[in-house]
Amino acid sequence: MQTTSWVPLFPEQASTFAWQVDALYFYLIAVSIAFTVPIVAAIVFFALKYRETEKFATPEEMHGSMVLETVWSIIPFVISMTIFLGGAIIFFNQYTPPDDAMEIYVVGKQWMWKIQHQTGQREINELHVPVGRKVKLTMTTEDVIHDFDIPAFRTKADVVPGRYTYLWFEATKTGKYHLFCAEYCGLNHSGMIGSVIVMEQRDFDNWLSGTVSGQTPVEAGKDLFENKLGCASCHAGGQGQRGAVLEGIVGKDVKLVGGTSLTRDDQYLRNSILNPSAQVVEGYQPIMPTFKGQVTEEQLNSLVAYIKSLSPNAATGAATAPATNSAAPMAANTNSAPKPAAPAGNSNK
Amino acid sequence: MQTHDAISAGNASDPKPNYLTNGSTLKSWLLTKDHKRIAIMYLISVSVFFFAGGLYAATIRLELLTPGSDLVETATYNRVFTQHGILMIFFFLIPSIPAILGNFLLPLMIGAKDLALPKVNLLSLYIYWIAGVLVLFALMQGGVDTGWTFYAPYSTTFSNSYVMLVGLGIFINGFSSILTGLNFIVTIHTMRAPGMTWFRLPLFVWAHYATSLVMILGTPVVAITVLLLAIERLAKVGIFDPSIGGDPILFQHLFWFYSHPAVYIMILPGMGVVSELISNFARKKIFGYEFIAFSSIAIAVFGFLVWGHHLFVSGQSMYAGMVFSFLTMVVAVPSAIKMFNWTATLYKGSISFDTPMLYAMGFMGLFLIGGLTGLFLGAMGLTVHLTETYFVVAHFHYVMVGGQVIAYLGGIHYWWPKMTGRMYSEFWGKISAMLVFVGFNLTFFPQFILGYQGMPRRYAAYPEEMQVLNIFSTAGASVLGIGLLMPAVYLAHSLVFGKKAGDNPYMHPGLEWRTSSPPPTENFEKMPHVTWEAYEFGEESGLDLEEARKRDLATVA
Numbered sequence: 001m002q003t004t005s006w007v008p009l010f011p012e013q014a015s016t017f018a019w020q021v022d023a024l025y026f027y028l029i030a031v032s033i034a035f036t037v038p039i040v041a042a043i044v045f046f047a048l049k050y051r052e053t054e055k056f057a058t059p060e061e062m063h064g065s066m067v068l069e070t071v072w073s074i075i076p077f078v079i080s081m082t083i084f085l086g087g088a089i090i091f092f093n094q095y096t097p098p099d100d101a102m103e104i105y106v107v108g109k110q111w112m113w114k115i116q117h118q119t120g121q122r123e124i125n126e127l128h129v130p131v132g133r134k135v136k137l138t139m140t141t142e143d144v145i146h147d148f149d150i151p152a153f154r155t156k157a158d159v160v161p162g163r164y165t166y167l168w169f170e171a172t173k174t175g176k177y178h179l180f181c182a183e184y185c186g187l188n189h190s191g192m193i194g195s196v197i198v199m200e201q202r203d204f205d206n207w208l209s210g211t212v213s214g215q216t217p218v219e220a221g222k223d224l225f226e227n228k229l230g231c232a233s234c235h236a237g238g239q240g241q242r243g244a245v246l247e248g249i250v251g252k253d254v255k256l257v258g259g260t261s262l263t264r265d266d267q268y269l270r271n272s273i274l275n276p277s278a279q280v281v282e283g284y285q286p287i288m289p290t291f292k293g294q295v296t297e298e299q300l301n302s303l304v305a306y307i308k309s310l311s312p313n314a315a316t317g318a319a320t321a322p323a324t325n326s327a328a329p330m331a332a333n334t335n336s337a338p339k340p341a342a343p344a345g346n347s348n349k
Numbered sequence: 350m351q352t353h354d355a356i357s358a359g360n361a362s363d364p365k366p367n368y369l370t371n372g373s374t375l376k377s378w379l380l381t382k383d384h385k386r387i388a389i390m391y392l393i394s395v396s397v398f399f400f401a402g403g404l405y406a407a408t409i410r411l412e413l414l415t416p417g418s419d420l421v422e423t424a425t426y427n428r429v430f431t432q433h434g435i436l437m438i439f440f441f442l443i444p445s446i447p448a449i450l451g452n453f454l455l456p457l458m459i460g461a462k463d464l465a466l467p468k469v470n471l472l473s474l475y476i477y478w479i480a481g482v483l484v485l486f487a488l489m490q491g492g493v494d495t496g497w498t499f500y501a502p503y504s505t506t507f508s509n510s511y512v513m514l515v516g517l518g519i520f521i522n523g524f525s526s527i528l529t530g531l532n533f534i535v536t537i538h539t540m541r542a543p544g545m546t547w548f549r550l551p552l553f554v555w556a557h558y559a560t561s562l563v564m565i566l567g568t569p570v571v572a573i574t575v576l577l578l579a580i581e582r583l584a585k586v587g588i589f590d591p592s593i594g595g596d597p598i599l600f601q602h603l604f605w606f607y608s609h610p611a612v613y614i615m616i617l618p619g620m621g622v623v624s625e626l627i628s629n630f631a632r633k634k635i636f637g638y639e640f641i642a643f644s645s646i647a648i649a650v651f652g653f654l655v656w657g658h659h660l661f662v663s664g665q666s667m668y669a670g671m672v673f674s675f676l677t678m679v680v681a682v683p684s685a686i687k688m689f690n691w692t693a694t695l696y697k698g699s700i701s702f703d704t705p706m707l708y709a710m711g712f713m714g715l716f717l718i719g720g721l722t723g724l725f726l727g728a729m730g731l732t733v734h735l736t737e738t739y740f741v742v743a744h745f746h747y748v749m750v751g752g753q754v755i756a757y758l759g760g761i762h763y764w765w766p767k768m769t770g771r772m773y774s775e776f777w778g779k780i781s782a783m784l785v786f787v788g789f790n791l792t793f794f795p796q797f798i799l800g801y802q803g804m805p806r807r808y809a810a811y812p813e814e815m816q817v818l819n820i821f822s823t824a825g826a827s828v829l830g831i832g833l834l835m836p837a838v839y840l841a842h843s844l845v846f847g848k849k850a851g852d853n854p855y856m857h858p859g860l861e862w863r864t865s866s867p868p869p870t871e872n873f874e875k876m877p878h879v880t881w882e883a884y885e886f887g888e889e890s891g892l893d894l895e896e897a898r899k900r901d902l903a904t905v906a
Contacts, residue, residue, distance in 0.1 A: 009818070011802045024731050025801070032721040035685075039692055043713060046695035047702075050631070055901045056856045056894045057632060057699035058887040064637035068693065069686065076685040080678035083728045088671050090730025095667050110507070144503040145597055147662065147737060151803025154734040158663045160598065161502060162591025165664050178812065182737035182805045184496045186503055187424055190808035292592075 014173045014198065015153035020090045022154070027086065031079055094155050097168035101136035104129075105217060105301045108139065108146035108159040111188040113179065116298065118305075119208055120216040125194030127179060129171055130204035136168040138266060142297050147183035150196050156182050164266050171198040221306025224299055229291065231303075244284055250311035255282045269304045367770070367867040382467035383870055387474050388453035389768070392761075394474075395449060396837075398440035398481065403833065405433035410792075410826040413819050418809040426809040427494040428510070434497030439519055440481055442753055443611065446618035447564075448477070448529055450760045451557045453768060455533060457861035457868065458551050460542025460877040465535040473528035480522035487514035496807060498608070501589030501600040505581045513579060520575045523568045526614070530564030533557050542860070544879030551859055551883055552628075552641050556621025559645040563610045563617070563652065571607035574600070598664055605656035613652040615749055617645055619712070619756030620687055626709035626759050627691050629857045631698030634884040637690040644683035651680040661729050662736055670729055677727035684720050688713070703855075704778030708759030711786045715751025719744060722797065740800025743793045751789060758785070758836065765840065766850030770867045773843040777835060784832030791825025856897045858890040 013019060050059075104127070107114040115123045129135050139148055139159045148167055149156035152175075157167040181192035199207060215223065225231045234243030250269070255261045257280045262268060271279055273295065276288035295303065368385045371377075378386055408429045412420045421429065452470065456463050464470050487493065493515045495504040504512050537550070537558050577588050578600070587594030620641075628635040635641060657665060657673030691713060700706070722744040726732045735741065766772055795818040804815050811819070853862040858881065864873050881890045888894065 009798050009802060021731055021734050024728060025725070028721075028725050028728065028731065031724070032718075035721060036717055039688065039717060040714060042692050043695060043710065046692070046698070047700055047710070050695065050698045050700050052632075052699045052701040054699070054898075056897050058894065059631075059633055059697055059699045061634050061887070062636060062697070063634065064640065064690075064693075068689075069637055069640050072689040073682055073686055077679070077682050080681050080724065083724055084675055084678045087674060087728030087730045087732070091661070091670065091674075091733060092667065094730060094733050144507050145500060145663075149737070149803070149805065151734065151738075156662055156733060156737070160591075160664045162597070163664065178803060180803065180805045180808075184427075184498075184500070184503070184807040186494070186507060187427065189427070190418065190423065190805075190810045 012152040012173070012175070012177060013154075014175060014177055015150075015155065015169045015171055017090070017094055017154045017169065018152070018172070020093070020154075024083075024086050024090060028083060031083070094168075095157075095166075097136040097166050098134050101134035101168055102130075103136050103138055105298075105305075106137045106139040106148060106159065107297045107301070108141035108143075108148070108181070108185075108192075110143050110186055111181070111192040113148070113181075113192070113194055114298065116217060116301065117208065118216060118218075120219070121208060125179070127194070127196045128204060128207050129196065129198055130201045131171050131174050131198050133201065134168060134170045136166060138301070139165050139167060140297050140301075144185050145183050146181045146185050146192065149180040149182035150177055151180070152177035153196070158183055164270065171196075174198045174200060217302040217305035218309045220299070221302035221304070221309075224295070224303055225306055229295070229303075234288070243288065244281055246307055247310045248313070250308050256280060257282055257284075257286075266304055266308075269307050270300060273300060273303060365865060366869065367865060368870045369769075369867050371870045380471075382463065382471060384452050384456055384464045384467065384470055385768075385868065385870075387470050388449050390474060391444060391448040391452060391477070394478065394481065395441055395444055398436050399445075401485075402433055402436035402441055403830065405429050405436065406826065407830060409433060410823040412809060413811070414823045416811050416813045416816050416819075421809075423809045424494065427807070428492040430807060431493055431496050432488055435484065435493070435515060435519070437749075438497060438611070438615070439522055440477075440484070442615045442749055443526060444477060444529075445753065445757045446622060446760060447533070447557060447560055447614075448473075448525075450553075450622065450757070450764065451533065451560075451618060452529075454764065454861055455536060455554060455557060456540065457767075457864065457872055458554055458859060459537065459540060459545050460860050460873065460879065461536065461540035462871050462873075464532050465540050466532045469528050469532055473525040473532070476521060476525040476528070480518045480520075480525065483521065484515055484518035487511040487518065490514070498604060499575075499578065499600075500604075501578065501581070501595070501597045502591065505578055506590050506592070513582060516575045516578060520572050523572045526564045526568045530561035530568075533561040534565070537561075542877045542879055545860075546879075548639070548642075549879055549881075549883050550642075552624035552635060552638070552645075553618075553621040555642040556617045556624070556645050559649040560614055560617045560621075562646075563614050563649050566653070567607045567610040567614070570603060571611075574603040574607065577603070598660070601660055601663055602656070605659045606653075609656040609659065610649075610652045612745075612748070613648055615753050616716075617648060619716075619753040620645065622756040622760040622763075623691065623709050623712050624687075625859070626705050626763060627694050627713075628884045629763075629855065629859070630703060630706035630709065631695050631700045632886045633694055633696075633698035634882075634886070635690065636693035636696070637686075638883065640686050641690050644686045647683040648680060651676060651683070655680055658727055658732075661732055674727055674729045678724070681720065681724055681727070684716075688717060688720070702779075703762075704773075704775060704782055705759045705763035707779060707782040707786075708755050708762065711782065712752060712755045712759065715747055715755060715786075715789065719747030719751050722747065734803075735800055737805055738800035739796040739804045739806055742806050743796035743800060746793045746796075751793075755785065755789075758782075761836070761840075764861070765843070766854050767861055767866050767868070769844055769847075770850050771843045771847030772850050772854065773836075773847055774839045777839040781832050781835035781839075784828055784835070786832075788825050788828030788830070788832050792822050792829050793825070795819075795821045795825075853892070853897075856892055856894060858885050858892060 013022065103118060105116045113125050115127050137148065141159045141161050146159040147156055148159055153169045155167060155169055157165050159165055175198055177196045179194040179196050181189060185192060234241060235246050249264050253261055253263050274292045275290060277286035280286045368383055381387065408421065412426055490511055493510045493512055495508050495512060537554060580586050581588045581590060585593060589595040589597050589600040591597060624635055624641055655673055655677045657669055658677045661670050726735055726741065726744060762778055799815055799818045802815060804811055850866045852865050860877055863877060
C-alpha cells in the first residue's frame with residue numbers, strides 16, 4: 001500500500017525475506033539481460049548483414065559445431081544451477097518456521113480470514129503483528145483451498161482443508177500491507193482480502209490488551225476438553241485411564257500399531273481427534289470415537305493448543321502458555337463467565 | 350512474389366484436380382479420409398474456438414480496465430476466465446498446430462499418400478466435434494467457474510456450475526489428442542518415402558514425433574483425473590475431498606502430471622514450425638540439426654518429471670519441491686539449445702523477410718522472454734512470491750501466445766499457398782504480424798510488473814494503485830485483437846482474389862513444395878525418392894534455381 005521504494009512500481013519490502021527474494025529477482029533479471037541482449041543483437045545483426053541480395057541464393061552450407069553446442073549447453077546449465085541453489089536456500093528459510101516464533105492461528109473460510117492470537121484476540125481480515133518479532137501462522141480452512149499471501153513480506157502458503165500448513169515471517173517495518181487470498185476459492189475470491197498491520201511492540205501490546213475478548217485458545221481448548229466434548233473422561237483419569245496419556249507427549253516420537261513410527265505434532269493431534277483409529281499408538285485399542293463433524297476448525301485449533309500446553313517442554317512456540325493441570329481455579333466452570341485479562345503466562349515478554 | 354503467376358502459368362490452362370476440387374458435396378467432406386480435408390475442417394473448427402476464447406479474453410481485459418468489479422458481475426467474471434482457459438487450452442492450443450498443420454503436412458513432408466490410419470484421423474475429428482459441442486452446450490447452460498485447473502475440493506464439492514458436463518467434454522476431447530498422436534507416431538515410423546531417413550526428416554516432423562509421445566502418454570492421465578473427479582462428485586467417494594477422506598493435493602499432482610506435459614504439447618509443435626521458417630527463409634541448412642531434433646525429445650521426456658513445480662506452495666514436501674525445481678532448471682537447457690541454434694542458423698544466410706519470417710523472428714524474441722521468466726518461476730524462493738500472481742499469467746502467455754500462437758500464425762501464412770493455392774497480401778500480412786507483436790508485448794509485459802507488485806490472478810477487482818499498468822495491458826489487448834482479426838479478413842479475401850501461388854513460390858526444398866498447390870488427393874503423382882539431406886538449398890536438392898531466377902526477373906521486368 002505504500003510505495004516508497006527507489007525502484008518505480010516496486011512492492012514495499014517489509015520482512016526479512018524481502019531483500020533475499022528481491023536479490024534473487026535482480027540476479028535473474030541480470031541473467032535474462034545477459035542472454036537476451038546478445039541473442040537479440042545477433043539476430044538483428046544477422047538479419048541486416050545477411051539479408052537477401054539475390055533471389056533464391058544458395059549460401060554456403062554449415063552443419064553445426066560440436067564445440068559451440070557443448071559450450072551453449074554447459075553455460076546455461078551452470079547458470080541454471082546457481083538459480084536453483086539460490087532459490088532452494090531462500091525457500092528453505094521461508095518454509096522452515098523457527099522454534100521461537102509467536103504462534104497465531106488462521107482459519108480460512110469462503111471468503112474471509114479468521115485469525116486468533118494466543119492471548120485470545122480474534123480478528124477478521126486483519127492481522128496485527130509486532131515488528132522485529134518472528135511470527136508463525138498455523139493455518140487451515142473450513143472449506144476449499146485458500147492461500148495466505150502477503151506480497152510485502154514476499155511469502156505465501158496455501159491453506160489446505162484437512163491439514164495444517166505454516167507460514168512464518170519477521171516484519172521489518174511498521175505499516176499496513178496487503179493481505180490477499182492467492183488461490184482461487186470461488187465466487188468472492190477477489191474479496192477475500194485484508195491487511196497485515198505491523199506495529200511497534202508497545203503499540204502491539206496496547207492493541208492486544210485493548211481488544212481482549214473471550215478465552216485464549218488454551219483456555220478454550222481446556223473448556224472443550226473437560227466440559228463440552230468430554231475428552232477428560234478418558235484422557236485425564238490418571239493411572240488406569242482408558243485413553244492415551246496426553247501429558248508430555250508433543251514433539252516425541254512414538255511407535256504405532258502396524259510398526260510405523262512418527263513424531264507427535266499438530267498434524268498428528270488433529271488427525272487423532274478427527275480420525276482416531278487411523279494412527280493408534282502401540283499398546284492402545286482403537287476405541288476412541290471420531291469427532292469429525294462435531295468440532296469446528298477453530299475448536300480443533302484450541303484443542304491442539306491445549307494438548308500442546310500439556311507438554312510444557314516441547315518447543316512449540318514461545319507464546320504457547322503452559323496452562324498446567326495444577327491451575328486449579330481455572331478448572332472451574334468457565335462456560336459463560338467472561339474472563340479477566342490474560343494471565344501472566346500469556347502476555348508477551 | 351511476382352513470380353507466382355509465371356510459375357503457375359503452365360498449370361492455369363489445364364487445371365489439374367486437387368484435393369479441394371475432388372468432390373464438392375457436403376458428404377465428400379464429412380466422410381473424407383483425406384488428411385488435407387480433415388486438416389481444413391480442423392482449421393475452421395479450431396478458429397471458431399479461438400474466436401470464442403478471444404471474446405472471453407476481451408471481456409477479461411475490459412473488466413480489468415477499472416479496479417472495481419463493475420463491467421460484469423464477479424460470478425460472471427469467474428466463469429469468463431475459466432472458460433477462456435478451457436477453450437483456449439483444450440480446444441485451440443492443443444489441437445492448433447498438430448491437428449491443422451501437422452495433419453496437413455506430415456504426410457506431404459515424408460512423402461506419404463496419407464496418414465497411416467486415415468479413418469482414425471477422421472474419428473479424432475469427430476471426437477473433437479462431439480467434445481466441443483458438449484462444452485459449448487455447457488457454456489450456454491451457464492458455464493463453469495472453477496478455473497481451468499479444476500482444483501478440488503472447490504470443483505468436487507463447492508462449485509454449483511456445470512463441472513461435470515465440461516469435465517465430460519475434456520475427457521472426450523482427450524481421446525482426439527490420443528488418436529492424433531498415435532496416428533502421427535505410426536505414420537512417421539511406417540510411411541516415410543524411400544530415401545527419407547530419420548535424419549532427413551524436417552524438424553517439424555521431429556517436433557511432432559515428440560509431441561505425439563506426450564499426447565499418448567500424458568492425456569490418459571487427465572482422463573483418469575476427470576473420471577476420479579466425477580466419481581467423487583457423483584458417488585461421494587472420498588478421493589480428493591478431505592471431509593470424506595480424500596486428499597486435495599492428490600488432485601493437483603494428477604492434474605499437473607498431465608497439464609505440465611500438455612504445456613509441451615502446446616509449445617513443441619510451435620518450435621517445429623519455427624525451425625522450418627528460420628531455416629527456409631534464411632535459405633540455410635539448420636544449424637545443429639541433431640541437437641534441435643533431440644532437444645525436442647529431451648523436452649518431451651523431462652517434461653514429464655517437473656509437474657511438482659506447480660505445487661511449491663501447496664503443502665508439498667519441501668524436499669520434493671527441491672527435486673522438482675532442479676529438474677525444472679534442467680529442462681530449460683534443451684530450450685536454450687534450440688534458441689542458440691536458430692540464431693546461429695541466420696549466420697551467413699540469405700534472409701528474406703516475408704510475413705512468416707516476421708512471425709518466426711517475433712517468436713524468437715517472445716519465446717526468449719517466456720523461457721527466461723520460466724526460470725524465475727522455477728526458482729523456489731522467488732516463486733513463493735510470484736506464484737498465483739500476474740507474473741505467472743504473463744509468463745505462460747509469453748510461452749503460449751508469444752510461442753505457440755505466433756508460430757501457428759507463421760505456419761498458417763507459410764503454408765497457405767500450399768493449402769489453398771493462393772497468395773495472400775504480403776502488405777497486410779506484414780502489418781498484422783507487427784501489430785500482433787507490438788500488441789502482445791503491450792498486453793503482457795506490464796503484467797510481469799503487476800505480478801511482482803503482488804496482483805493475484807483470477808481477481809475480478811484489484812487495489813487501485815495497480816490500475817495504470819492494467820490500462821496499458823487492456824490497450825495492448827485491443828491492438829493485439831485487431832492484429833489477430835486482420836488475417837481472417839485478408840486470408841479469406843485471398844481465397845478468391847489472391848494470386849495463384851504456383852507449386853513452389855519460395856523455391857524451398859521440402860517435399861511438400863514438390864507437388865502441386867493445392868496438392869492432389871493422393872499428394873504426389875509419383876512416389877518421391879529422396880536423395881538429398883534436409884534443408885538442402887543448392888542444386889543438389891534438384892530444384893531448378895536458375896530457371897526460377899530467370900522467371901523472377903522476367904516478371905519484375
